[in-house]
Amino acid sequence: MRAALAVLLVLLLGSAARAERLIVSVSNHRVTVTPNYSGEELVLFGSVEKDTATPAGRKTYDLVVTVMGPRADMVTRRKERVFGIWINTDYRQFLQVPSYLALFANRSFEAITSPEIARRQQVGLNNVLLTQRVSGDYADVVPNDAFRSGFIRLRTQRGLYREDPSAVTFLTPTLFRTGIPLPAEVPIGTYEVEIKLFADGAFIGKTETAFEIVKVGFEQFVATTARQNGLIYGLVTAAMALMTGWMASIVFRKD
Amino acid sequence: MQLYLPIADLPVNVFLVLAMGAAVGFVSGMFGIGGGFLMTPLLIFIGITPAVAVASVASHIAASSFSGALAYWRRRAIDPALASVLLCGGVTGTALGVWTFTQLRALGQLDLMIALSYVVLLTTVGSVMFSEGLRALMRTRRGAVPPRRTHNWIHGLPLKMRFKRSKIYLSVIPVVIVGIVIGFIGAIMGIGGGFILVPIMIYLLRVPTSTVIGTSMVLTLVTMLFATLLHAVTNHLVDAVLALILMVGGVTGAQFGARAGQKIRGEQLRLLLGLLILSVGVRFAIELVIRPEDLFTIREMGVSG
Numbered sequence: 001m002r003a004a005l006a007v008l009l010v011l012l013l014g015s016a017a018r019a020e021r022l023i024v025s026v027s028n029h030r031v032t033v034t035p036n037y038s039g040e041e042l043v044l045f046g047s048v049e050k051d052t053a054t055p056a057g058r059k060t061y062d063l064v065v066t067v068m069g070p071r072a073d074m075v076t077r078r079k080e081r082v083f084g085i086w087i088n089t090d091y092r093q094f095l096q097v098p099s100y101l102a103l104f105a106n107r108s109f110e111a112i113t114s115p116e117i118a119r120r121q122q123v124g125l126n127n128v129l130l131t132q133r134v135s136g137d138y139a140d141v142v143p144n145d146a147f148r149s150g151f152i153r154l155r156t157q158r159g160l161y162r163e164d165p166s167a168v169t170f171l172t173p174t175l176f177r178t179g180i181p182l183p184a185e186v187p188i189g190t191y192e193v194e195i196k197l198f199a200d201g202a203f204i205g206k207t208e209t210a211f212e213i214v215k216v217g218f219e220q221f222v223a224t225t226a227r228q229n230g231l232i233y234g235l236v237t238a239a240m241a242l243m244t245g246w247m248a249s250i251v252f253r254k255d
Numbered sequence: 256m257q258l259y260l261p262i263a264d265l266p267v268n269v270f271l272v273l274a275m276g277a278a279v280g281f282v283s284g285m286f287g288i289g290g291g292f293l294m295t296p297l298l299i300f301i302g303i304t305p306a307v308a309v310a311s312v313a314s315h316i317a318a319s320s321f322s323g324a325l326a327y328w329r330r331r332a333i334d335p336a337l338a339s340v341l342l343c344g345g346v347t348g349t350a351l352g353v354w355t356f357t358q359l360r361a362l363g364q365l366d367l368m369i370a371l372s373y374v375v376l377l378t379t380v381g382s383v384m385f386s387e388g389l390r391a392l393m394r395t396r397r398g399a400v401p402p403r404r405t406h407n408w409i410h411g412l413p414l415k416m417r418f419k420r421s422k423i424y425l426s427v428i429p430v431v432i433v434g435i436v437i438g439f440i441g442a443i444m445g446i447g448g449g450f451i452l453v454p455i456m457i458y459l460l461r462v463p464t465s466t467v468i469g470t471s472m473v474l475t476l477v478t479m480l481f482a483t484l485l486h487a488v489t490n491h492l493v494d495a496v497l498a499l500i501l502m503v504g505g506v507t508g509a510q511f512g513a514r515a516g517q518k519i520r521g522e523q524l525r526l527l528l529g530l531l532i533l534s535v536g537v538r539f540a541i542e543l544v545i546r547p548e549d550l551f552t553i554r555e556m557g558v559s560g
Contacts, residue, residue, distance in 0.1 A: 037259075038266075072555050077363050079550045085371075085543040088363045088552070099555065150551035185264060219496070223261035226491050234487025237495045238480045241314045241502060245321030248506035252322075 020061075021049040022207040024195050026180070033186065033215040039159075042180040042211065046195060050174070062105065062112040062198040063168050064123050065178050069100025069160075069213075070189030076151045092147040093133040099187040100160050101128060104167035104178045113201045121196055121203050125152055125163045159183035188213050262494035263307045269500060271301070276504020280319065283505070284512025285519075286528045287323075287468050289316040289447025289475050292377060294501065295369075296535055303497070305369045306360060309445030310486035311494045311501070316447040317479040318502040319509055320472045327469030334420040334466045338473040340427050344434020345478040351435070352442025353485040359443075360490065363554070372444050373539040380451055381533030388526030395522060421466045429460060438478045442485070447475035450532065 024046030031040060048061050073095055077088040105112060109124040122128045126143035130151070134141070141148055155161035160183065168178040180193075191213060196206040215223075226233045256269045275297050283290030291312050298308035327333050359365040412426035433455055437448040452471045456462040462470070487493045516524065 038257075075363065075554045077552050077554070079547055079552075081546075085367075086545075086547050086550075087367050091363060147551070150549075151553060154549065154551055154553050184266065219259050219261040222495055226262055226487065226493065226495075230488040230491055231484075233491075233495070234484040234493065237314050237487060237493055237498060238317065238483050240495065240499060241317040241480065241483065242321055244499070244502040244506060245318040245323075246325065248318075248510070249322040249325040252506075252510040 020054060020197060020199075020205055021051065022195055022197055022205060023047050023049060024193075024207055024209050026193065026209060026211050029211045031182065031211065031213045033188065033213060033220075034217050037184060039184045039186075040182050042182065044178050044180060044193065044195075044209075046176055048174040048176075048197065058199055059173060060199070061170075061174070062107065063176055063178075064109070064112065064121070064196045064198065065102075065104040065168060065180075066122070066128075066194040066196070067100065067102040067104075067180055068098040068192045068194075069187050070098075070191075071096040072099050072187075073097075074151070076147050076154075078147065078150070092151075094151060095131045095133055095138065097130050099189075100182075100191065101125070101155070102161070102180060103128070103163040104180075105165045106168040106170060106176070108165045109163075112198050113203065117201070117203055123196070125161065158185065160185075160187075182213070186213055188215050258496065258500075260303075260494050260497050262311075262492060263303045263497060265302060267301065267497075272497065272500045273504040275301075276315070276501040277508035278504075280505035280508025280510075281512035281515070282508075282531070283319060284509030284514075285516035286450070286524060287513075287516070288449040288453075288528075289320055289479075290505070291316045291441075291446035291448075292373075292444070292450065292532065292535060294505075295445035296373065296538065298497075303494075305366045306356075306490065307492050307494055307497075309356070309369065309443070310483070310490060310492035311498045312445040313442075313479045313482040313486060314493060314495075314498040315501040315505055317476055317483060318498075319505045320447060320449075320475040320479065322506050322509070324469065324472040324476050327472060330469070331420070332466055332469035333473055334418055334462075334470045336416070337418045337421055337430065337462065337466070338470050340416070340430045341434040341470070341474045342477050344431035344436075345438040345474050346434075346481055348435035348438025348440075349442045349478045349481045350438075350485065352439040353482060353489060355439075356443050356486075357489050367543075369444060370539050370543055372440065374536050374543065376440065376444070376451070377532050377536030378540065379536075380454075381529050381531075381536055383529070384454070384525055385529030385533055388522055388524075388529050391522040392526060421462050421470075423461060423463070425460060433460070434474065437474065438482075441475075441478050442482045447479055449475055450528070 024044060027043040031042065044065060073093065074097060075091055075093050077091040079086045080089040082089065103125060109118055113123065118124060119127050129140050130148060131138055131140055132147070152161055168176055170176045191211050193209045193211070194206060197204050257266045258269045259266045279290040279294045279297065282293060294312045294315060295308050298312065299305050324333065356365065359368050412428050414427050415424055416427050417424050437452050440446065441448045449471055452474065453467055456467050456471060457464065483493055
């Protein structure tokens with residue numbers, strides 16, 4: 001009986017806390033990457049809708065936008081000096097981590113919420129869950145782990161991981177926008193966007209949306225064929241080599 | 256003009272790659288070699304991963320050796336019997352090489368092995384060729400006659416066979432072994448192996464110079480075609496767009512290189528080639544010894560979803 005009451009109470013509080021509604025939309029739900037594509041920026045618009053349950057005193061909101069690209073397994077290797085040369089010695093496997101990851105906010109993550117909530121809501125690159133396989137165990141590790149920080153650093157250098165605590169701008173106290181930069185070598189697939197709303201340091205709700213990145217054109221056709229029909233692809237490449245060689249011997253025939 | 260390479264996953268300047276193909280083609284035409292040992296490192300230096308470079312260069316070498324082989328075939332400078340025995344070994348060696356390539360890639364040691372093989376092979380072959388060229392040059396200066404060729408232990412091996420066009424009587428064992436070795440290192444390192452094969456055939460197997468280059472080109476052609484096919488099927492790493500640009504540049508450059516090569520004396524040519532091979536080997540050695548900019552590397556295991 002007491003337990004049931006407790007559940008009821010939590011439910012009531014939960015619905016009370018969900019007094020704001022988030023309405024969002026991205027400028028383009030389907031991005032096509034053509035051969036001369038050199039990066040693009042999507043725009044995410046949204047507004048915070050208040051209703052009667054909203055506390056009257058609540059004026060300002062904080063937002064954290066998380067964009068996650070298609071997930072993949074990745075191996076991070078570390079080089080060490082062995083007998084005077086640098087070779088790969090140790091490695092860690094990152095399981096089903098996002099191939100693209102971007103975190104945007106309207107002010108610094110520390111100012112938005114407490115470290116405890118930030119960790120639970122995965123706010124900031126240091127708090128996003130990146131599962132590793134460490135000798136049979138599956139776990140995320142401390143943010144300053146050498147492999148984890150090496151991994152994030154390399155992805156950031158390629159523009160695939162980023163965090164920008166000033167990317168979200170409030171046009172009015174409830175209307176906001178943010179740009180989502182997509183680099184030239186953006187992975188194709190479905191991208192999930194999570195928008196988390198905070199007020200006075202507390203997490204008060206979230207919403208989700210998604211967009212898709214597709215590659216079109218000859219290059220994509222080549223890449224797909226190479227992966228799916230390796231034999232035919234190999235035969236065509238070999239035939240192409242023979243043709244080129246033969247053409248050259250005709251064009252440059254000396255006699 | 257930027258072009259996106261589908262397999263290498265990288266935008267490159269078409270004219271840069273075309274010029275690289277032409278430059279390597281020029282050198283290969285001049286020395287009568289495939290030029291893979293120059294092309295693969297160049298591609299690695301412009302940022303293409305060693306694995307993709309090795310696999311794509313295979314088809315580039317196939318193209319240039321085919322145009323070469325056709326020319327030698329018309330001049331009847333190919334020994335079909337010798338070529339087929341070499342090919343028995345070559346095809347086996349290539350299959351073994353591609354298999355090893357796949358295993359090393361899974362272990363994360365492929366890049367290291369490619370670099371190490373380049374260091375060992377190129378510095379050895381380069382210094383041997385350079386010193387030999389130097390000695391030959393000294394000899395001609397002094398006006399001495401080159402030492403006469405004698406038979407060696409290889410000619411004592413069993414399973415002898417008569418190779419009519421080359422006018423030699425030779426055991427098939429060393430021929431097959433040479434084929435295996437060339438096929439193996441060719442598949443791993445992305446080289447045709449002509450620069451090792453030709454000296455081996457001349458000095459060890461005593462194949463006459465009239466048929467040696469044409470016959471070695473046939474071996475290069477078939478092993479590289481086979482390597483292209485196997486790399487495409489097992490590792491999906493052959494970049495056809497990259498290969499095509501290289502081929503076009505390569506076959507064009509080779510024609511001018513061949514003309515330039517005829518103007519230079521044989522000993523000087525060998526000296527230059529030795530120096531070139533040696534410097535590529537040293538370049539790889541330096542790369543291995545200095546501390547890399549970043550100790551970490553990431554490899555994606557295929558995107559799902």
